[in-house]
Amino acid sequence: MKIDDKKRVLREMVLHRRFEERCYQAYIERKIGGFLHLYPGQEACCNGVMEAARPGHDYVITGYRDHVHAIKCGADPKEVMAELYGKETGSSKGRGGSMHIFDAAKRFMGGYALVGGPFPLAAGIAKAIQLKGGDEIAICFLGDAANNQGVFHETLNMAALWKLPVLFVCENNLYGIGTSIERSTAVIHQHKRVAAYNIPADECDGQDIEVVYEHARKAVDHVRAGNGPFFLELMTYRYRGHSMSDSRGYRSREEEELWKQRDPIFILRDRLIKEGAITMAEFEAIEKETDAYIENEVIKFSEESPEPRVEDLEKYVLADRDTQLPWLTGKAA
Amino acid sequence: MANIMYWEAIQRAHDEEMARDPLVICMGEDIGVAGGTYKATKGLYEKYGPLRVMDTPISEGGFTGLGIGASFLGVRPIIELMSVNFAWLAMDQMFNSAAKVRYMSGGQLTAPCVFRSAGGAAHQLGAQHSARMEKVFMGIAGLRVVTPSNPKQAYGLLKSAIRCDDPVFINEHELMYNMKGEVPDGEYFHPLEGSDIARAGTDVTLFGYNISVHWCLKAAEILDKQYGISAEVVDLYSLAPLDRAGIKASVSKTHRAVIAEEDEAPVGVGSEVIAIINEECFFELDAAPIRVHSALVPQPYNHTLEKAAIPDHEDVVKAVLKLFGKA
Numbered sequence: 001m002k003i004d005d006k007k008r009v010l011r012e013m014v015l016h017r018r019f020e021e022r023c024y025q026a027y028i029e030r031k032i033g034g035f036l037h038l039y040p041g042q043e044a045c046c047n048g049v050m051e052a053a054r055p056g057h058d059y060v061i062t063g064y065r066d067h068v069h070a071i072k073c074g075a076d077p078k079e080v081m082a083e084l085y086g087k088e089t090g091s092s093k094g095r096g097g098s099m100h101i102f103d104a105a106k107r108f109m110g111g112y113a114l115v116g117g118p119f120p121l122a123a124g125i126a127k128a129i130q131l132k133g134g135d136e137i138a139i140c141f142l143g144d145a146a147n148n149q150g151v152f153h154e155t156l157n158m159a160a161l162w163k164l165p166v167l168f169v170c171e172n173n174l175y176g177i178g179t180s181i182e183r184s185t186a187v188i189h190q191h192k193r194v195a196a197y198n199i200p201a202d203e204c205d206g207q208d209i210e211v212v213y214e215h216a217r218k219a220v221d222h223v224r225a226g227n228g229p230f231f232l233e234l235m236t237y238r239y240r241g242h243s244m245s246d247s248r249g250y251r252s253r254e255e256e257e258l259w260k261q262r263d264p265i266f267i268l269r270d271r272l273i274k275e276g277a278i279t280m281a282e283f284e285a286i287e288k289e290t291d292a293y294i295e296n297e298v299i300k301f302s303e304e305s306p307e308p309r310v311e312d313l314e315k316y317v318l319a320d321r322d323t324q325l326p327w328l329t330g331k332a333a
Numbered sequence: 334m335a336n337i338m339y340w341e342a343i344q345r346a347h348d349e350e351m352a353r354d355p356l357v358i359c360m361g362e363d364i365g366v367a368g369g370t371y372k373a374t375k376g377l378y379e380k381y382g383p384l385r386v387m388d389t390p391i392s393e394g395g396f397t398g399l400g401i402g403a404s405f406l407g408v409r410p411i412i413e414l415m416s417v418n419f420a421w422l423a424m425d426q427m428f429n430s431a432a433k434v435r436y437m438s439g440g441q442l443t444a445p446c447v448f449r450s451a452g453g454a455a456h457q458l459g460a461q462h463s464a465r466m467e468k469v470f471m472g473i474a475g476l477r478v479v480t481p482s483n484p485k486q487a488y489g490l491l492k493s494a495i496r497c498d499d500p501v502f503i504n505e506h507e508l509m510y511n512m513k514g515e516v517p518d519g520e521y522f523h524p525l526e527g528s529d530i531a532r533a534g535t536d537v538t539l540f541g542y543n544i545s546v547h548w549c550l551k552a553a554e555i556l557d558k559q560y561g562i563s564a565e566v567v568d569l570y571s572l573a574p575l576d577r578a579g580i581k582a583s584v585s586k587t588h589r590a591v592i593a594e595e596d597e598a599p600v601g602v603g604s605e606v607i608a609i610i611n612e613e614c615f616f617e618l619d620a621a622p623i624r625v626h627s628a629l630v631p632q633p634y635n636h637t638l639e640k641a642a643i644p645d646h647e648d649v650v651k652a653v654l655k656l657f658g659k660a
């Protein structure tokens with residue numbers, strides 16, 4: 001990665017981290033409801049892959065842990081936060097919530113709450129790209145435990161069979177809620193599971209963004225060149241609980257500490273300091289600026305935005321009726 | 334009588350049945366070491382071990398089918414689907430295998446399984462985590478559907494469901510696991526069929542099930558105190574089959590009916606109850622029955638919209654007043 005890119009990404013990752021921490025606080029303050037799945041610890045995964053891809057051009061789809069993926073694709077953090085606040089200005093107009101951030105203009109095709117649901121959707125997006133003849137690729141970010149859904153295997157088979165331009169990124173954080181991977185899955189290293197479908201696969205450290213980037217570049221190039229799907233497994237860890245009501249009794253504080261020593265932001269920060277690209281004071285300034293931005297713009301926007309109107313409860317259930325009349329009445333000209 | 338929570342009642346039924354019969358097992362996501370999302374299987378892993386308390390992968394279609402297959406050989410699996418929204422992935426096996434195997438094998442095979450799931454809309458869980466799916470389950474031949482409205486039913490229905498040779502789907506409610514209620518100290522089997530009269534009355538019948546029973550009870554209280562209307566509340570804990578005799582008996586007495594459901598209206602409990610009223614006691618009616626139900630929308634995340642989408646006891650009161658021409 002180029003030095004300027006690394007500096008930019010460091011700043012972005014700080015935003016991603018502070019954004020999520022601020023969500024936590026807002027949830028405690030009851031500004032945010034429902035389920036809330038946070039991303040701290042895994043930032044290098046999304047950032048490393050998307051640095052190798054083309055955010056806003058390539059299509060991205062993921063699960064419920066979706067805020068950072070949306071922002072990385074170009075979604076406005078203000079709109080993402082406003083969505084969590086349930087506001088009309090939110091990325092899904094307050095209808096979706098944390099698990100359902102969408103920004104179609106930025107080609108962020110959404111967060112989905114059913115584990116494994118996005119697999120075939122990603123392949124379908126890739127199918128559309130193939131039909132339309134574009135140079136985009138589809139990228140599907142999901143967790144390790146999602147691979148235990150049957151649809152994972154069904155999708156791999158079809159994607160390989162039809163050489164679809166889709167990159168499957170498995171963020172292996174070793175747990176599916178409170179069940180550790182060795183208790184749920186016969187194979188710990190997920191990339192081994194795709195060998196049966198003749199899909200090339202790779203695994204690497206998911207904490208060091210430069211490592212992720214190098215591996216992702218090969219993966220992205222492979223898919224974009226028309227060689228069909230690729231599966232990239234990133235070994236990572238989520239620092240917080242699965243969702244908000246999680247006391248993390250299923251893992252040890254020692255294990256958590258070990259992973260915290262490999263904090264993706266600190267790894268990049270310390271490398272940049274060592275390379276003389278930034279100073280600690282500059283890093284601290286970035287953190288301060290980020291917090292100020294989140295407070296003064298993101299939170300302010302979310303607080304001040306209006307709620308959806310109750311009269312609009314049924315808006316978006318179906319297409320605008322007036323636009324569909326020829327088909328609804330059979331009176332197509 | 335012990336005053337215990339809904340989840341404790343479910344846990345107790347599991348525990349008693351597992352202690353009695355080594356072929357009773359339970360399976361589901363995070364039910365073992367973690368003790369269950371709603372604690373309904375708390376302590377069972379420690380007591381009965383991993384062979385009988387199975388933490389499953391996130392493979393709903395797979396583990397549900399596996400449980401059904403085991404039941405062919407006499408195992409009695411209690412299969413927990415963490416949320417009813419995830420049951421969609423298991424329905425193929427539930428409907429195509431469990432519900433049909435007895436019939437299509439001419440009675441040779443049976444699938445004595447229990448499927449339990451947290452249903453209902455909790456708070457702001459959004460479109461993919463707030464489905465109410467009673468309507469889907471209750472229309473399947475070969476499947477029994479019950480839905481407990483209190484700890485006593487939660488305990489007694491699960492006990493009966495485990496013993497029953499038919500597959501039974503138990504629709505619980507995310508918001509009710511911490512609800513307290515009286516449960517008999519001794520072993521108790523709630524009938525899988527029929528209905529309970531939750532409150533006797535003479536002027537109107539309020540039909541509810543699961544959480545809507547509580548809206549009906551609250552509404553009955555208000556109707557009595559503020560309007561002098563005596564409402565009977567009928568708890569339709571069995572959705573398949575529905576209690577035709579019970580529905581007929583109550584409507585023949587009160588001559589008016591309101592059906593309250595948390596599900597959306599089309600093809601639901603309300604339409605079915607009204608069809609039964611039509612078939613069983615149409616000429617007993619003094620007014621056309623009214624349904625109280627959710628709006629036909631994927632559940633919105635925003636709390637104001639969510640509230641607008643789901644009915645409550647006030648909507649039941651309004652419906653009754655309308656029935657009496659008072660609104």
Ligand SMILES: Cc1ncc(C[n+]2csc(CCOP(=O)(O)OP(=O)(O)O)c2C)c(N)n1
Binds near residue numbers: 142146
């Ligand atoms: C079909 C389905 N089953 C169960 C769940 C409940 N659930 C939500 S997240 C999750 C764990 C997923 O783990 P993983 O795929 O590793 O992703 P992570 O949360 O670790 O990022 C489970 C079981 C669900 N949302 N959908």
Ligand SMILES: [Mg+2]
Binds near residue numbers: 143145172176
């Ligand atoms: Mg995981």
